[in-house]
Amino acid sequence: xxxxxxxxxxxxxxxxxxxxxxxxxxxxxxxxxxxxxxxxxxxxxxxxxxxxxxxxxxxxxxxxxxxxxxxxxxxxxxxxxxxxxxxxxxxxxxxxxxxxxxxxxxxxxxxxxxxxxxxxxxxxxxxxxxxxxxxxxxxxxxxxxxxxxxxxxxxxxxxxxxxxxxxxxxxxxxxxxxxxxxxxxxxxxxxxxxxxxxxxxxxxxxxxxxxxxxxxxxxxxxxxxxxxxxxxxxxxxxxxxxxxxxxxxxxxxxxxxxxxxxxxxxxxxxxxxxxxxxxxxxxxxxxxxxxxxxxxxxxxxxxxxxxxxxxxxxxxxxxxxxxxxxxxxxxxxxxxxxxxxxxxxxxxxxxxxxxxxxxxxxxxxxxxxxxxxxxxxxxxxxxxxxxxxxxxxxxxxxxxxxxxxxxxx
Ligand SMILES: Nc1ncnc2c1ncn2[C@@H]1O[C@H](COP(=O)(O)OP(=O)(O)O)[C@@H](O)[C@H]1O
Ligand SMILES: [Mg+2]
Numbered sequence: 001x002x003x004x005x006x007x008x009x010x011x012x013x014x015x016x017x018x019x020x021x022x023x024x025x026x027x028x029x030x031x032x033x034x035x036x037x038x039x040x041x042x043x044x045x046x047x048x049x050x051x052x053x054x055x056x057x058x059x060x061x062x063x064x065x066x067x068x069x070x071x072x073x074x075x076x077x078x079x080x081x082x083x084x085x086x087x088x089x090x091x092x093x094x095x096x097x098x099x100x101x102x103x104x105x106x107x108x109x110x111x112x113x114x115x116x117x118x119x120x121x122x123x124x125x126x127x128x129x130x131x132x133x134x135x136x137x138x139x140x141x142x143x144x145x146x147x148x149x150x151x152x153x154x155x156x157x158x159x160x161x162x163x164x165x166x167x168x169x170x171x172x173x174x175x176x177x178x179x180x181x182x183x184x185x186x187x188x189x190x191x192x193x194x195x196x197x198x199x200x201x202x203x204x205x206x207x208x209x210x211x212x213x214x215x216x217x218x219x220x221x222x223x224x225x226x227x228x229x230x231x232x233x234x235x236x237x238x239x240x241x242x243x244x245x246x247x248x249x250x251x252x253x254x255x256x257x258x259x260x261x262x263x264x265x266x267x268x269x270x271x272x273x274x275x276x277x278x279x280x281x282x283x284x285x286x287x288x289x290x291x292x293x294x295x296x297x298x299x300x301x302x303x304x305x306x307x308x309x310x311x312x313x314x315x316x317x318x319x320x321x322x323x324x325x326x327x328x329x330x331x332x333x334x335x336x337x338x339x340x341x342x343x344x345x346x347x348x349x350x351x352x353x354x355x356x357x358x359x360x361x362x363x364x365x366x367x368x369x370x371x372x373x374x375x376x377x378x379x380x381x382x383x384x385x386x387x388x389x390x391x392x393x394x395x396x397x398x399x400x401x402x403x404x405x406x407x408x409x
Contacts, residue, residue: 001160002030002031002160002161002190002297004026004027005026005195006027007024007025007027007059007060007061007062008059008060009058009060012042012046012057018217019217020045020046022218022219023046023059023214024219025219027195028297028304029193029297029300031193031194031209031297031300032183033193033195033210034195034203034204035047035214036199036204036214038199039199041215041216043165043214047165050068050163050195051085052069055069063079064082081157082161083163084154084192085162085165086147086150086154086162086165087150087165088165088166090146091150092138092149092150092153093138094138094139095137097134097136098133098135098141098149098152099121101138102121103156104153106121110157121134122134125149128148133149143175144175147175148182151164151167151182159192161194162186162195163194163197164195164196164197165197166200167179167180167203168200176202180203180207180286181286183196184287184295185289187288187297188288188294188296189292189293201240204240205225205282206284206285206286209224209225209285210224210225210301211224211225211227215235220233220236223308224308224312225282226282226316226323229282229319230282230315230318232313232315302324
């Protein structure tokens with residue numbers, strides 16, 4: 001199970017420039033969390049502080065019982081092995097093949113023999129759908145493939161905590177959907193604690209269990225996704241809708257004069273260019289692909305949310321209740337459907353094409369539109385469980401479910 005990351009009262013400055021202060025949040029073990037915020041609010045700085053690459057002036061980051069802001073270099077070195085990090089630009093070595101890039105942490109941090117290294121590297125390369133491209137240099141492949149290679153490298157030490165800095169930057173919506181789906185599948189497989197730093201609203205709406213937002217040097221909120229998505233706070237609403245009218249300006253903060261002028265424009269019927277989507281209408285979370293185990297974090301998240309429900313604003317409570325009901329309904333429908341289909345056995349061939357995405361790992365997840373009720377698949381795949389011969393079946397809603405294989409309990 002993934003490791004909890006507990007941040008308390010964290011403050012970071014560069015010289016006299018304070019980046020953020022008094023940030024307190026817990027990344028619950030095995031859950032997927034997202035950190036949103038306008039550009040330049042210090043999201044990347046936060047991520048680097050979590051792995052001890054940057055040193056905060058105040059506060060603590062406790063991982064597995066160790067405060068990494070206080071520990072020795074040796075302890076930090078050990079703690080870092082728990083992490084897999086996908087940096088914003090992929091951070092691949094340009095002169096090394098993808099294989100050597102992915103192998104790098106293993107050669108650096110372990111004493112594994114070269115044949116063991118090869119097995120692990122090829123497994124991870126396969127997991128991210130890059131089989132056949134392992135001899136290519138980073139400069140010879142697309143941005144999406146570089147991201148996936150970066151992710152393969154982040155996964156190679158079997159991390160218990162995965163940090164992804166803008167996994168979507170530079171990717172088109174379809175590639176973004178693939179990489180998001182991959183993160184959910186990885187979470188289902190290894191139950192790692194995941195933090196995604198992003199300003200992609202579709203990722204925020206459909207991928208994480210929890211969402212936080214940094215703004216004006218502070219953590220505006222952090223909690224179950226429904227809490228932020230139904231928030232009435234002007235800064236959150238503006239950010240979600242991508243409107244230029246509101247507290248967020250071009251250089252982060254707006255002065256009073258500008259705000260007044262905008263109010264006058266709005267009163268005169270001039271729009272700020274934002275989407276009119278209703279984000280408080282919660283759409284279901286993306287589910288693991290067919291053949292994947294159930295996400296173990298789902299039950300833990302539910303339990304946790306249940307316990308804190310009474311502390312939340314009424315509209316967040318209502319949204320949480322509704323999404324739990326929706327999840328239950330989808331699950332029982334899927335169960336009923338699986339029971340119907342139990343007698344039919346459909347064999348599967350999960351082709352892995354070189355460098356291109358493979359159906360075993362991703363599907364054309366189309367959740368960009370607010371009217372998309374659930375993830376849908378380009379070609380409805382029928383997945384076969386890796387550990388036994390049970391077969392998963394598509395159901396009408398576009399959701400897939402695998403028969404209970406015993407790993408999910
Ligand atoms: N190593 C550094 N030294 C000095 N300032 C830095 C350093 N890293 C980041 N900053 C500053 O911290 C602020 C936040 O940066 P960043 O975390 O990259 O924002 P975000 O990821 O939210 O877009 C920026 O003003 C940036 O210039
Ligand atoms: Mg950044």
